[in-house]
Amino acid sequence: MEEMTENINQKPHALMFAYPLQGHVIPFVNLAIKLASNGFTITFINTKSIHDQISTARGHSLDQDIFVEARKSGLDIRHTTINDGFPLGFDRSLNHDQFFEGILHVFSAHVDELVGNLVGEDPTINSLIVDTFYVWGSMIAEKYKLVNISFFTEPALVLTLYYHVDLLRKNGHFASTENRKDAITYIPGVKSIMPTDLTSYLQAKDDISTPVHRIIYRGFHDVKKADFIICNTIQELEHETISALHQKQPFYSIGPVFPPGFTKTGISASMWSESDCTEWLNSKAHGSILYVSFGSYAHTSKHEIAEVANGLLLSGVNFIWVLRPDIVSSDETDFLPVGFEDRIKGRGLIVSWCSQIDVISHQAVGGFLTHCGWNSILESIWCGLPLICYPLLTDQFTNRKLVVDDLKIGIDLCDKKSILSRQGICKKINNLMGGEKSEEIREQVKKVKKMLEDAMEQNGSSAINFNMFVEDVKAKIATNKGFTVDENGAGVVDNGWH
Known part of the structure; x- marks a missing residue:
């Protein structure tokens, strides 16, 4: 028995x-x-x-x-x-x-x-x-x-x-x-x-x-x-x-x-060595930084990287940009515009990988330009961050619909029929970080964050x-x-x- x-x-x-x-x-x-x-x-x-x-x-x-x-x-x-x-x-x-x-x-x-x-x-x-x-x-x-x-x-x-x-x-x-x-x-x-x-x-x-x-x-x-x-x-x-x-x-x-x-614990499943961005983040004003990451898997073209880089330059915002060495491909690692890193000194930080949770939960970060990976979306909502959506592959296009059309907590980096351009990118970044629609989206993110908190x-x-x-x-x-x-x-x- x-x-x-x-x-x-x-x-x-x-x-x-x-x-x-x-x-x-x-x-x-x-x-x-x-x-x-x-x-x-x-x-x-x-x-x-x-x-x-x-x-x-x-x-x-x-x-x-x-x-x-x-x-x-x-x-x-x-x-x-x-x-x-x-x-x-x-x-x-x-x-x-x-x-x-x-x-x-x-x-x-x-x-x-x-x-x-x-x-x-x-x-x-x-x-x-x-x-x-x-x-x-x-x-x-x-x-x-x-x-x-x-x-x-x-x-x-x-x-x-x-x-x-x-x-x-x-x-x-x-x-x-x-x-x-x-x-x-x-x-x-x-x-x-x-x-x-x-x-x-x-x-x-x-x-x-x-x-x-x-x-x-x-x-x-x-x-x-x-x-x-x-x-x-x-x-x-x-x-x-x-x-x-x-x-x-x-x-x-x-x-x-x-x-x-x-929070970042002793259990890390990161497949890349993480840069510590804390000191740089601490030197910036509350909500002034745009976090940019295209995730761990999807690739994009050298042209698109150049347009995003120039859009960031034109926008004038502070930013952290996570750029995997293989973001274009494993055998093309020289993809940034010539002189770009010199031109962003003081207001831009480029890292090959970081602890995303540590960065986006920092008070200096005020927005996220994302590839629309589902982990990134959930983490951003938890941190109350509005999103600029740039889907590249697989579920990211459907996730974009949830973010922009259904939940209304983000905007598209470029409209479906338009070509990615540095001027357009600059405009979208400025709109999200401080434009007239920014406050409306931030209020909506707070509501969705409350839904996540209540569910847990x-x-x-x-x-x-x-x-x-x-x-x-x-x-x-x-x-x-x-x-x-x-x-x-x-x-x-x-x-x-x-």
């Missing part, structure tokens, strides 16, 4: 597989901390390449993982690595398509082997949390009898567009010889969306069989087999979309998934959803182990005699 009770109340022990991109690893790490703080045992799996980059950025040896401090505080988080199928020296950014072919076809074999070994060594493992873009979640979960949990790190609107890609195809808005240009009004939970606001992959006309497209087709077919979907958003931001998804599957909006206290309160929507998710996972674990849970929460042996 004692053994049965122990099995019924078995602690959730989840394997977590983050997608091997910076913007996915960060919320996965934050989720691991949150789950471990709420009674989970976590075994976190990074690819060897990601682990190597993070360790190098932190100046740590490869045998030290990012959760050392978390374990010291009593959290049960283990860490291991997995081969993604490529040697460490392989340039995954430069050889993007080749890398994702490997993720699509080869990586699952490595996952299967690792999970088999882990489950064989530790029978307490009972759950699997995978990024929604992985194509093998249901196969691995079924094979090893694990609860199948899909974590989507982007907004629910993006999820539902991929989830209903068959409807887009059927109605001629995607994968057609000439994609329709009228408004899309048939996606459940989405009143209307223009084709130009679809993710970049769903705007494609001819090349719809790239590795990423095939990952989308398979991954978002596979997610329909998940036991639970959790999403880094809040109900109040996307109520109708979330309600429609909830009709399909158990869906929990648990965002924003931030680090504890929204003890009785807020995200807190309630998270607690419900945890309880539902525990119940599912008990069911998988041959038990059911009665209405009083007591375990009952499920021997199939009904």
